[in-house]
Amino acid sequence: MTFPRQRGITEQAATAAIDQACRMLRLPTVRSQFPELAESAAREQMSYLGFLSELLMSECDDRARRRSERRIKAAGFPRDKSLRKFDFDANPNIDPAAIHTLATCEWIKKSLPLCLIGDSGTGKSHLLIALGTEAAMAGFRVKYVLATKLVNELVEAADEKQLAKTIARYGRVDLLCIDLCRDRDYAEGALEVGVLMLRMQVPRRHSPESGRTHQRRGRPRCGGGSRARRGRDASRTASGLLRGRR
Helix, strand or coil: CCCCCCCCHHHHHHHHHHHHHHHCCCCCHHHHHHHHHHHHHCCCCCCCHHHHHHHHHHHHHCCCCCHHHHHHHHHHHCCCCCCCHCCCCCCCCHHHHHHHHHHHCHHHHHCCCCEEEEEECCCCCHHHHHHHHHHHHCCCCCCEEHHHHHHHHHHHHHHHHCCCCCCCHHHCCEEEEEEEEECCCHHHHHHHHHHHHHHHHCCCCCCCCCEEEECCCCCCCCCCCCCHHHHHHHCEEHHHHHEEEE
């Protein structure tokens, strides 16, 4: 389809032509913003190139914003958490500089793991989600999952001889955020996740774990002892582990 080009085109006809062209070219931001930007360019006596630059950059910025929103939605975070809303004053043992350094996501590019450890209520899950959100905004593919769901899914996949396929699906993300905080048997849950993560050695990406973990000397055991004792043993909490594919 071609459009007839006329010199002396009216403002109304030009507006209609731009609107139709933007629809064909799938430029929704240009279509919605060009009247306002055109008026601003006329007031500021902007050059043609300057006006075109402003118009195209508004489209690029809006597309980048929508991509970030899609990545955050695809991550499946249970709630909205950000570093801006984290109360560092209530958690004096957490170094703000270290957290903001982690927010640059350089450790993700290097496929380094991250494990957030601390007592209950110290903001581990908040930081886990916030750092995952920062990674999604930086362009990384992120997935949040509860440890119980991950373990059950992998066990069921193994029973159905679909384990390799399931691991490959998780391996396609850049950052896997594993939340252990809702597990009742934290030590046991962390051990199960650790064993399964060793089996998920897929080349080059990352994974986070959050929940309570406890390290014993000697051979690790799952279960055994009273629930109260296991609860005391699990007094330390690993709230986020970010591990990359090798």
